[in-house]
Amino acid sequence: MMKPTVAGALCAAGILMLGQAGAVPAAPAAPAALAAPRAGAPEARFAAIHRAEWRWRVQQGLVRGESERGRVDPDFPRVDAASQRTRLQHWQKVMGQLDGIDAARLSAPEQVNYQVYRAQIAAFVEALRFREYEQPVNADSAFWTDAAYDARQPFAAIEDYRAYLTRLGRMPRYFAEQVGNMRAGLARGFTPPRVTLQGRDAALASVAGAAPEDTVFYLPFKSMPAAIPAAEQAALRAQAIAAIREQVQPAHAATLAFMRGQYIPGARDTLAAERLPDGRAYYQSKIAEFTTTGMTAEEIHRTGLAEMAKIRAEMLQAIAATGFAGDLPAFLHFLRTDPQFYARSAEELLMRAAWIAKKFDARADQYFGYLPRRRFAIRPVPPDQAPYYTAGRGGPGVYLVNTYDLPSRALYSLPALTLHESAPGHAFQMPVALEQKGVPPFRRAYISAYGEGWALYAERLGTEMGIYETPYEVFGMLSYQAWRAARLVVDTGIHAKGWSRAQAQAYLRENTALSEHEVTTEVDRYISWPGQALSYYLGQMAIMEARARAEQALGAQFDIRAFHDTVLQLGSVPLPVLAGRIERFIAEGGKSPYPKEG
Structure with missing residues (x-):
């Protein structure tokens, strides 16, 4: 998740201006679409x-x-x-x-x-x-x-x-x-x-x-x-x-x-x-701001319930692959209590995160034609913020890992977290957007539905890239998918259906592998920040639906690198704009938005 700024006078938490803290490096070539x-x-x-x-x-x-x-x-x-x-x-x-x-x-x-x-x-x-x-x-x-x-x-x-x-x-x-x-x-x-x-x-x-x-x-x-x-x-x-x-x-x-x-x-x-x-x-x-759609709370709630049912089926398959004999509640208890799934020191957690990030680097050019010039550091969340902070947060130049309360920071979830917050998630997508030439300065904005949707898509992409090496890590990714789908249910449940705090906590606890600490801090975030939690899964669904359309329409012409470059070259945009751009990508034969060198 990108860092919010509730104090900023721009006010709209779903739209955050990027690049104000650092110089923007030039892109090697201006995309044709940005003439x-x-x-x-x-x-x-x-x-x-x-x-x-x-x-x-x-x-x-x-x-x-x-x-x-x-x-x-x-x-x-x-x-x-x-x-x-x-x-x-x-x-x-x-x-x-x-x-x-x-x-x-x-x-x-x-x-x-x-x-x-x-x-x-x-x-x-x-x-x-x-x-x-x-x-x-x-x-x-x-x-x-x-x-x-x-x-x-x-x-x-x-x-x-x-x-x-x-x-x-x-x-x-x-x-x-x-x-x-x-x-x-x-x-x-x-x-x-x-x-x-x-x-x-x-x-x-x-x-x-x-x-x-x-x-x-x-x-x-x-x-x-x-x-x-x-x-x-x-x-x-x-x-x-x-x-x-x-x-x-x-x-x-x-x-x-x-x-x-x-x-x-x-x-x-x-x-x-x-x-x-x-x-x-x-x-x-807030729904309109954070989802960039005209959906209602009731429509989003129903979508969340339907998606949770699909993910639950995948989670059961992952449990079977581990060889665990019990049901989902028993498996979740096993994951939350077995020491093998938790780092023994802050340094171990940070080093594991760095190792996962480097695994992505080895495969990056197979999935992306344009790679951002800006690198990122991996740092712990500052101690004065850590007790109430999310598990991690990324942006241009940094991937913050929360090392507070290590028994709440599961290693099986760390690959999904790292893909989301570092590369190809936030610390990758945002620099790509900032490096584009020929765009007006207001396009240096971060729109939550796009940015969080992309980062959640990056977690799923890790299955294709071979980042998840054990059934437990696959389950960790699926638990994170369930966590974001659950947000559609919980956010609308709290803010439109009269859910209690305990009811929202129980829903997360029963449907994800989040620790009790994370369940508490996450629900409190949704309660005090209406609508923001809806960005993630609806944004990912839009990207996955756009990819499916492109794959079906283009067939053998579909190039995953050209598709990813097209999505990222846009920078943060409302979801309907993304859908329209992919229709144009299909009409143009699936070509890359970047001109070929030489």
């Missing part, structure tokens, strides 16, 4: 709209400009209610402008751009219309954990350190605006359920109560580039200690007091998104 738009009137009008809006986003501090990429942002965006209302009005105006364009007159590449852009702006409008900024925290993330992101990145130049110090000094203003929004949400009952907030204040406490040098915000100063003179390093360290003591820690302490004294005690007791203000419409808006 410059024709100079006709519709293309010109559309280009004028999205270019002006992007410049406005940069001015608002919501994204970084091209010249600022890879550098530390010296400030936080304004997130107060007045700024959010201004953004809503601006994006509503942009939607009106888009509605005035006859999209059918655009070229094929520009029609893709239009569909992606319009869905993006629509998600921003809906998130602001429902005032999601009044809930900048959920069971998975919070604005204060997002604020620590830069502290964990290496700084290359003295200018980065100076910008970072400026940023630390502006943290009190940013935190105060976020808390102000939370107060407004609390007043109208727009909060996460109280049960999902227990313990989520730990990261605040770890900063507020420590020596400045022991906080996460001091990390960049523990190892500084040798090119910075020693005297300058000492001065920067002194300034950092002062900024953390005088600005950062008071902001965290004030937020911690608010969380413990008012927010957590006053948070709602109900679980369902449909119990929020205008809740039914709100939940449907």
Whole structure:
């Protein structure tokens, strides 16, 4: 799963801008499908709209400009209610402008751009219309954990350190605006359920109560580039200690007091998104955002039940292949309790993950024609986040493995997790998207239905690639498939059908091999983040259905590398856009989107 940003002023959690933290390497060749738009009137009008809006986003501090990429942002965006209302009005105006364009007159590449852009702006409008900024925290993330992101990145130049110090000094203003929004949400009952907030204040406490040098915000100063003179390093360290003591820690302490004294005690007791203000419409808006479809909660719930039945049959076959004599509940108990399936140290878990990632590298060119230039590191999840974090998370340049509570981190699930989060999943797909030439900057977005669907597809692809070496690892993959199909049932069950927390936990416990710790943290994530869990399986189904159509239509002409390159070259797009692109792929005879060299 890609890291979310609930604090970001872009608001729509299903659409996250990529590439803001690092420079984007150039692709070796521009895909033919991404040629410059024709100079006709519709293309010109559309280009004028999205270019002006992007410049406005940069001015608002919501994204970084091209010249600022890879550098530390010296400030936080304004997130107060007045700024959010201004953004809503601006994006509503942009939607009106888009509605005035006859999209059918655009070229094929520009029609893709239009569909992606319009869905993006629509998600921003809906998130602001429902005032999601009044809930900048959920069971998975919070604005204060997002604020620590830069502290964990290496700084290359003295200018980065100076910008970072400026940023630390502006943290009190940013935190105060976020808390102000939370107060407004609390007043109208727009909060996460109280049960999902227990313990989520730990990261605040770890900063507020420590020596400045022991906080996460001091990390960049523990190892500084040798090119910075020693005297300058000492001065920067002194300034950092002062900024953390005088600005950062008071902001965290004030937020911690608010969380413990008012927010957590006053948070709602109900679980369902449909119990929020205008809740039914709100939940449907999240379904649309995270699935990029018009499906209803009832349709998704039925789909989940049907898919779970199919996966259950595969799981029984995998159990038989292990030679285990008992039924599914007995097998799940065996997997959860036998020491052979668990690492004895954090280092062992990390090394096993690295070994699996290298197994993919040996087979990559058989399944992908275009390989991203950017590599990724494998790191443990930071300890202040690990207790409530997912098993792993990946993105450009990194695959995070959660080494907290090792008895909850099954080795038989590690191959599926690694394929999802590293390569060919998130740490592979996102760099491919970022390396494309000739795309407007709004296409550097991450759309959950596409991105999570691709990563889940990557888990299934591991069976073809020979990544799973034992029936237990195959079962681990199937358990992960069941876990994502179960999300269709659980998310809609909680938010539209009145399911209890215990009911949702029982469904995951009985249908997957997830540990009890994971069952608890996952259900709390679904409760506090409506709709996000629906992205995965529906996205995978769309990719698998598109592949099946292409295989049937093209027959012997079907080339798996050309198909994968076509899907990935698009970058994140709504699922209907992906379906349309594969129809064009079929019509063009299944050719690769990249021109042949030489």
